[in-house]
Each structure stands twice: as structure tokens, then as C-alpha cells.
Amino acid sequence: MESLLIYVAASVAIISSAMVITQLNAVHALLYLILSLLAVGIIFYLLGAHFAAVLEVIIYAGAIMVLFVFVVMMLNLGNATIALEQSWIKPRMWLGPSLLAVILLSELILMFSQAVSVTAINLVDAKQVGILLFGPYLLAVELASMLLLAGLIGAYHLGRRQTKANKET
Amino acid sequence: MTEPINQIGTWIDIIGILSSVMLVAALLIWVERRMIGIWQDRLGPNRLGPLGLMQVAADMIKIFFKEDWIPPFADKAVFVLAPMIIMVTILTAFAVVPFAPGIGIIDFNFGLLYFLALSSLSVYSVVLGGYASNNKYALLGAVRAAAQTISYEVFMALSLMGVVMLSGTFNLRDIVEAQRNGWFCLSQFLGLFLFIVAVVAESHRTPFDLPEAEHEIIAGFHIEYSGMKFGMFFIGEYLSVTLSSAMIVTLFFGGWLGPEFLPPLFWFCFKTSIWILFFVLLRASLPRPRYDQLMSFGWKFMLPLALINLLVTGGLVLWMES
Numbered sequence: 121m122e123s124l125l126i127y128v129a130a131s132v133a134i135i136s137s138a139m140v141i142t143q144l145n146a147v148h149a150l151l152y153l154i155l156s157l158l159a160v161g162i163i164f165y166l167l168g169a170h171f172a173a174v175l176e177v178i179i180y181a182g183a184i185m186v187l188f189v190f191v192v193m194m195l196n197l198g199n200a201t202i203a204l205e206q207s208w209i210k211p212r213m214w215l216g217p218s219l220l221a222v223i224l225l226s227e228l229i230l231m232f233s234q235a236v237s238v239t240a241i242n243l244v245d246a247k248q249v250g251i252l253l254f255g256p257y258l259l260a261v262e263l264a265s266m267l268l269l270a271g272l273i274g275a276y277h278l279g280r281r282q283t284k285a286n287k288e289t
Numbered sequence: 290m291t292e293p294i295n296q297i298g299t300w301i302d303i304i305g306i307l308s309s310v311m312l313v314a315a316l317l318i319w320v321e322r323r324m325i326g327i328w329q330d331r332l333g334p335n336r337l338g339p340l341g342l343m344q345v346a347a348d349m350i351k352i353f354f355k356e357d358w359i360p361p362f363a364d365k366a367v368f369v370l371a372p373m374i375i376m377v378t379i380l381t382a383f384a385v386v387p388f389a390p391g392i393g394i395i396d397f398n399f400g401l402l403y404f405l406a407l408s409s410l411s412v413y414s415v416v417l418g419g420y421a422s423n424n425k426y427a428l429l430g431a432v433r434a435a436a437q438t439i440s441y442e443v444f445m446a447l448s449l450m451g452v453v454m455l456s457g458t459f460n461l462r463d464i465v466e467a468q469r470n471g472w473f474c475l476s477q478f479l480g481l482f483l484f485i486v487a488v489v490a491e492s493h494r495t496p497f498d499l500p501e502a503e504h505e506i507i508a509g510f511h512i513e514y515s516g517m518k519f520g521m522f523f524i525g526e527y528l529s530v531t532l533s534s535a536m537i538v539t540l541f542f543g544g545w546l547g548p549e550f551l552p553p554l555f556w557f558c559f560k561t562s563i564w565i566l567f568f569v570l571l572r573a574s575l576p577r578p579r580y581d582q583l584m585s586f587g588w589k590f591m592l593p594l595a596l597i598n599l600l601v602t603g604g605l606v607l608w609m610e611s
Contacts (some may be wrong), residue, residue: 147420154413174402178446182409183439189416190435193428211365218370225377245398246459 125227126166132220133159139216150188151217157181158224165231171246303394310383314527317565319345321527324566325573357516362423371418372518375411375525379532382407386535387462389545389553400461401453404536405446408491412438414525415493415500419510430509433580434500437490440587441497444595445487451480451602452540465544474541479598481541483591488533490587492526494568496575499583534564 136159139152157180164173253261319334319342326333337343359365385400387393397403412434419431453459455476456467474481490497501509511522538544538560547556578586 170399171402174399174406177406178402178409182406182412183442186409186412186416186435186439189413189420190432190439193416193420193432193435211367214367214370 125231126163128223129159129162129166129227132156132223133163136217136220147189147192148213150185150192151213153188154181154185155217155220155224157185158221162224162227171249302392306383306386306388306394307380310380310528310531311524313531313565314524315345315349317527317530318348318523320565321569321572324569328570328573352517352520355516357518360422360424360513367417367421368513369518371414371421372514372521372525373414374417375414376521376528378407378411378414379525379528382532383535385461386532387465387539387544388557390462392554393462396460396462399459401449401459401464401540404461404532405442405449408529408532409438409442411525411529412491414522415510418514418522419500422510422513424513426506426508427510427512429506430500430512433506434493434510437493437497437499437583437587440584441487441490441591444483444587444592445491447592447595447599448480448483448487449540450599451477454602454606461539461544465539465546468543468546472541472543472546477541477598477602479594480602481537483595483598484537484540486591488537489568489571490583492529492533494526494530495572496577497583498577499580530565530568531561534561534568537564 133156136152136156140149140156157176161173161176161181164170164176322344323333323335323341333341334344335341337347359368382404384394385397385403387396387400415434415438416431419427419429419434422428452464452473455473456464458464458467493500499509501511506512511519514522535557538557542560542564545553545557547553547559
């Protein structure tokens, strides 16, 4: 049963990831990417990594992808014409994502309704993740935080110069 | 580690919870208008039925029979899909809400994170709705909603980590049980304040209803919506108020805990209704901030406060243990 669910979720992930690359415009690709992330979340869940599964949805699907959509909307606001906007999202392209999302939703319902207990490969709880992150992988965490800080300062610098230039003109 | 999901609800629980949550959301249409009326020293809807209670039915009939207009310039499929997202995500989030011992749908070990995940997915409803309407005001509303939700989500999760540290679990039922010796609203009052502000911003209620600010962008993201599609946004907002109140009660006010002479379910519903009324009062009493004020308030005041709360709570937990 679990392996069937994993295969279904995995094929949803693969198909939607392929669509991300093949879609010609950004919004189509983004919507498929959200779907792909949700599918990966389900796979994590089925493998017993519940913590990673929920974080996948919170951080990637819930926060980072919203930022992506936000940026695309902002660009759209600036220079695209209404005709371009209209051509960007066609009703037809919604058939794919909705169908794949329905499959994922029915898997979720099935899992919750039967409380499918994974013949645990290894159930990982939040405590283990924390101990690993602040134990053997401490260096990696610190390096990642340095990288993020550098990115933050860079973004701040770029944004600040932009506003100054606007004020001068 | 025990089973990740203990199913505690039967079909009766699921149907009961679904219908009562929908009923509460529909009743809130009347409650909000009536209470704001009373607080603003006017009557509010008081003509239909006892206390004007039939106003709900009248509104429902009206909204169902209104023309469900889809603008020709809109993107039809997304336009139809967007209002459903908020209903589906918020209603699914109710699955982890612990109503009382033995009443609820699932008992999930990461229930708190599940709530955060679904409430962060619900923003797509507003964003896609504004985008698909293909209207400049709707798009502005959607852009505002995206930026606002991202900003307030950050410290929404951080404000709850104090509760997680004190109770040592993400499981909502265990968090309620951990409050037997004192509700977390006392030890985590800062977290409570942050969480309230965050959920108000997350559900786009006044004073944080900038995405639909009537005086500057008319109605924001739902400007092109009419009939039951508008109704879904409308009910979705009330559902999210109900969910937020239920979560505040679960996390900070001892959930179903209360004096023994009344059943636990009563205490849960009682506390939740008080918080719902608080949200209504908030709308009646506070003005809307400017958009840049909203953003800088979030990043420059609330986020540092959340981090300080996290640090102090962590330090105290370690100090108490040693």
C-alpha cells in the first residue's frame, strides 16, 4: 500500500518537475513547481521523515514559492501589457496541475483516513533532527547561515542603491 | 516514538466538526455586523427573526442567487479555483484542532507545524485570485497580500517556538496537557501578543486588511468577484478567524482545560468564542495603518521581539533544567 502511494506521489513529482522545465512562461512553471514540492513533501512523509515533510510545505511551498509568485507579479506590473498578462495564464494549463493536485489530496485523505502506518524504515522526529544539526553538522549550519547573511547584505545593498538613484533623478 | 498519527475521530466527528465549523462561520456574518453595531452605538441587523438572527439565512439566499459573473478579461480557470483554495486549506487545517479529549479528527505529532503549513498555503487563494482577475486594483491587492503574509509568517512561527520549548512537543494535544500547571498565556505573554498580531495579518482582518483596503484599492483582490465566489472568500475569512481563535485557545489558554463542573468541549468552545469576539472588537476599534508602516512594524519591531522572546525562553528553560 505504502509503496503504491510512494510511486504515485513520485510520478506526480516527476511529471510536474518535467513540466516546470518545459513550460515556456514563468507562471505556468511556478505553479507546477509548487505541485512538485508538495509531492516531494508527501514522499518525505511516507518515508517516515514527517518533520522534513511538514517543513518542505511550510518553507518551500508556503514561503519561497509565494516570494517567486510575488516577484513575477511585480515584474508583470511594471512593463507587461494587459494582452501579455492575458496570454500568460490560459485556462487549459490549469487542467494538469488541478488533476495532479487532486491525486495528492486523495492520497492525503487516504493516509489520514486509514492512518497508514509506514512499516517504518526509520521514523525521524524533530529532536533527532535538532541534535544532528547542532552536533555533527554544526559547521554546515554555520556556513549556511554565513551564506544567507551575505545574500541578505547583498540584497540590501542593491535595494538601497536603487532607491538612492531614484531620489536623485 | 509513538505512532505519528493516532486517528481519534470517526465519521461522526468529521461530519460534526465540519458542519459546526461551517455553521459558526456563517453565523459570524450576523455576529460581526450585530456586535460592531452595538459597539458603535447603533442597532445592526435586527429585523429578521429573533435578534435579527435570520439575517444569516437572508444573506445566504441573496448570495446564492446573485449572478455569478466571471469577467471576460479574467482567466476563468484560476478565477474559479482561487476561492476554493482558502476553503480547502482552512477546513483541512481543522483536522488537527484538539476540541476535547477524544473529540477531533486526527492526533498528529507535528500538528502545530501542520497548522502553520496549511495557513501559509492559504495565501495562494488571495494571490491567484488577484492575479487571475486581471485588474490593476486586484493585482495591487494580491501583491500586498503576498508581501504582508510572507513578512508576518516569519515571526508567527517564531512566536510559537516558546510554547514548543516549554511543552517539548509539536503535538497539539500534548501542548494542551502541558498547560495543566499554568496556561502559557502567563509564561508566554509576549508570544501570545506576537501570535495574535500575526494571525490577524495572516487572515487579512482589519487593522491589517490592506490587501482589500476599500479607500485606496476599492476592494483589492476580490474586486471582480461576485455571488458565491465572493461568498467563499468571505466565509474563508471567517473560517480563518475561527481557526485562529481555536489555535490561540489551544496554544495559550489551556485548550479544553477548565473547571470540572462543565465538559471539556464546553470550555474549548467558550474560550474560542471569546477570542472570536475579540477579533470582531479589534475590527470595530482599530484604524488601518499605512502600508509601509505595516511592513516596517513587522520587520523592525515584531521580528526582533520574537527573537528576544525565543532567546529568553530558551535561556530560562535551560536554567530551570540545570
